[in-house]
Amino acid sequence: MAQPFHIIPIFATGIRTYYTKTNKRDYQLISIIPPTNLYYTMKQIYAPFAKPLYVMTKPIGSVCNLACNYCYYLEKTYLYKDISKHVMSEELLDRFIKEYISSQTMPQVLFTWHGGETLMRPLSFYKKAIDLQKKYAGGRTIDNCIQTNGTLLNDEWCCFFKENDWLVGISIDGPQEFHDEYRRSKQGLPSFVKVMRGIELLNKHDVKWNAMAVVNDYNADYPIEFYRFFKSIGCHYIQFAPIVERICMQHDGRHLASPMQDGDKMADFSVTPEQWGNFLCKLFDEWVKNDVGQYFIQLFDSTLANWVGEQPGVCTMAKTCGHAGVMEFNGDVYSCDHYVFPEYKLGNIYQNTLVEMMYSERQQKFGLMKQRSLPTQCKECEFLFACNGECPKNRFAKTTSGESGLNYLCKGYYHFFKHIAPYMDYMKHELHAHRSPANVMEALRKNPLLFRCR
Numbered sequence: 001m002a003q004p005f006h007i008i009p010i011f012a013t014g015i016r017t018y019y020t021k022t023n024k025r026d027y028q029l030i031s032i033i034p035p036t037n038l039y040y041t042m043k044q045i046y047a048p049f050a051k052p053l054y055v056m057t058k059p060i061g062s063v064c065n066l067a068c069n070y071c072y073y074l075e076k077t078y079l080y081k082d083i084s085k086h087v088m089s090e091e092l093l094d095r096f097i098k099e100y101i102s103s104q105t106m107p108q109v110l111f112t113w114h115g116g117e118t119l120m121r122p123l124s125f126y127k128k129a130i131d132l133q134k135k136y137a138g139g140r141t142i143d144n145c146i147q148t149n150g151t152l153l154n155d156e157w158c159c160f161f162k163e164n165d166w167l168v169g170i171s172i173d174g175p176q177e178f179h180d181e182y183r184r185s186k187q188g189l190p191s192f193v194k195v196m197r198g199i200e201l202l203n204k205h206d207v208k209w210n211a212m213a214v215v216n217d218y219n220a221d222y223p224i225e226f227y228r229f230f231k232s233i234g235c236h237y238i239q240f241a242p243i244v245e246r247i248c249m250q251h252d253g254r255h256l257a258s259p260m261q262d263g264d265k266m267a268d269f270s271v272t273p274e275q276w277g278n279f280l281c282k283l284f285d286e287w288v289k290n291d292v293g294q295y296f297i298q299l300f301d302s303t304l305a306n307w308v309g310e311q312p313g314v315c316t317m318a319k320t321c322g323h324a325g326v327m328e329f330n331g332d333v334y335s336c337d338h339y340v341f342p343e344y345k346l347g348n349i350y351q352n353t354l355v356e357m358m359y360s361e362r363q364q365k366f367g368l369m370k371q372r373s374l375p376t377q378c379k380e381c382e383f384l385f386a387c388n389g390e391c392p393k394n395r396f397a398k399t400t401s402g403e404s405g406l407n408y409l410c411k412g413y414y415h416f417f418k419h420i421a422p423y424m425d426y427m428k429h430e431l432h433a434h435r436s437p438a439n440v441m442e443a444l445r446k447n448p449l450l451f452r453c454r
């Protein structure tokens with residue numbers, strides 16, 4: 001069967017945005033464009049009640065050639081300090097691929113390879129993965145995406161990605177000065193030049209790639225510089241992810257707080273709610289002038305999706321969690337990439353099936369917890385439909401009435417939603433009239449007063 005659409009999962013766990021492939025390089029967002037006829041038709045034919053089972057996998061655990069200051073992955077090695085080599089065996093690879101494919105009720109299967117630094121595994125590992133995917137595909141279409149810091153890319157890797165049509169996610173924090181502030185090697189050496197060399201190679205080989213940028217205390221005040229940089233390097237799909245961490249010394253050597261703990265203080269690199277709100281508003285103002293439909297900023301797509309009542313592409317904006325698990329190098333499966341903590345381990349693939357773990361009562365409870373644990377301030381918030389209280393990992397602030405469980409970034413999100421509401425209303429109206437939401441640009445040029453904050 002012809003492949004009607006590509007799923008482009010941008011970056012981290014559970015963060016998926018759906019696009020149709022309109023030609024060789026161009027994609028059109030479908031998560032917000034009703035109706036996604038082909039998708040629903042396929043769903044009805046093949047599996048009327050199905051949703052994809054999604055488990056991201058980490059073939060080298062959290063091992064990385066960089067040591068970015070804010071990286072929450074790095075300290076996951078402490079969870080496995082009794083295991084000397086954090087490397088997925090070929091036996092586990094075989095087991096995972098076979099079981100992952102056979103667990104799907106949909107005709108398409110998406111593999112996401114995440115690190116640590118994924119390219120620290122040899123190319124032969126991923127070639128083996130391709131062979132196994134072919135062996136077990138059983139008529140299904142297989143897609144692959146891989147997240148990398150880009151520093152180890154070479155011609156050979158790029159040829160492989162091109163040949164096998166892999167989507168590559170590059171972690172890059174904007175222009176050199178911003179990027180090199182935190183994204184350094186263990187020896188403290190900057191990485192920007194190497195990443196850019198990697199991007200040039202991807203472009204040279206015509207590999208599909210997109211960018212993930214972390215918004216932190218250092219770069220959050222420069223959204224325009226940030227955004228223009230990505231445009232200047234030809235990146236059309238960008239995810240901006242806010243970094244929020246608290247310091248809490250753990251007995252096993254970890255120093256970041258888990259979501260269940262009270263952190264003593266915020267980690268210095270965290271973005272503040274005010275910074276995050278201003279960042280998003282300024283970025284939006286720049287984007288909405290000329291770039292709607294040309295450049296895709298995941299949070300804006302997801303916000304519009306929520307505005308029109310469609311499923312958002314990013315899990316943080318969704319009503320519930322639990323749709324995307326993560327498997328460590330040794331087969332341990334966790335509820336979510338942001339919940340790789342002992343308390344959220346669902347089991348191990350050698351003892352439990354993926355279906356058992358991902359559809360377990362525990363995982364369902366985890367998924368619903370996002371909605372059930374909302375504080376009253378969120379339940380009464382005019383933007384709950386768009387925000388859904390964001391990621392539960394960040395809900396350690398108190399509401400104005402002193403209730404626990406408010407998202408630390410609340411103030412920033414509220415500011416953002418309030419600011420963009422007139423634009424979103426306009427785009428929603430256009431979509432309902434079967435017109436392009438990109439018309440908002442023309443409307444803004446003609447009558448800026450239409451978009452005054454309400």
Ligand code: SF4
Pocket residue numbers: 014315316317320321322323324336337338339370390391392393
């Ligand atoms: S906890 Fe929920 S919202 Fe946060 S990253 Fe995981 S799935 Fe997404």
Ligand code: SF4
Pocket residue numbers: 377378379381382383384387388389390406407409410411413414
């Ligand atoms: S903006 Fe704040 S109050 Fe409103 S839903 Fe989001 S986190 Fe809750």
